[in-house]
Amino acid sequence: QQPVQSPQAVILREGEDAVINCSSSKALYSVHWYRQKHGEAPVFLMILLKGGEQKGHDKISASFNEKKQQSSLYLTASQLSYSGTYFCGTEGRPKNQGGKLIFGQGTELSVKP
């Protein structure tokens, strides 16, 4: 079942912060985050495996709450280059062979000057 992302879209000014949430109705083994710019391929940001885990990538970080089956992506001091559509991809428990993911519908982020 497809995870639900919120919000569906967000508009920011440069330097502002944003949070994107990903919620699943199923128990999760891992959560992946990807960013896709218009007309391009999705690009990997990070993977979270353990409940409570947090990771960072420049000024973008994420957390994974295994008990709540949720993950959040935090974008701090946003830059114009952060614009794009963000997708979470979830792998349910038990871990499946092939590492296949179910992706959310995406959150469109626009950063304005």
Place this chain on the structure above:
Amino acid sequence: NAGVTQTPKFRVLKTGQSMTLLCAQDMNHEYMYWYRQDPGMGLRLIHYSVGEGTTAKGEVPDGYNVSRLKKQNFLLGLESAAPSQTSVYFCASSYSGGRSNQPQHFGDGTRLSIL
């Protein structure tokens, strides 16, 4: 280092025609995937493969067939194209090693229109 290469990049078909989309990766990855992307729907898994000679169904397999005769190639076939298959198709691959999950590496996509 090319990564994941998809051919063709664009294609227009008439209803009922057939075609094959080719995905090639040069990273020696075991796992390969085909997705379709439609507005507001995110990425939906069509078929995937865990190794040479193996294939499995994903979320939306109907109307598509796949083959993985060589480790580096994963082919997606449409036997009788329908307008509902108009979409952007992405291929991805990932390494299978260890217990840790590995990121998926995506190709640039194929934009397919069925008239």
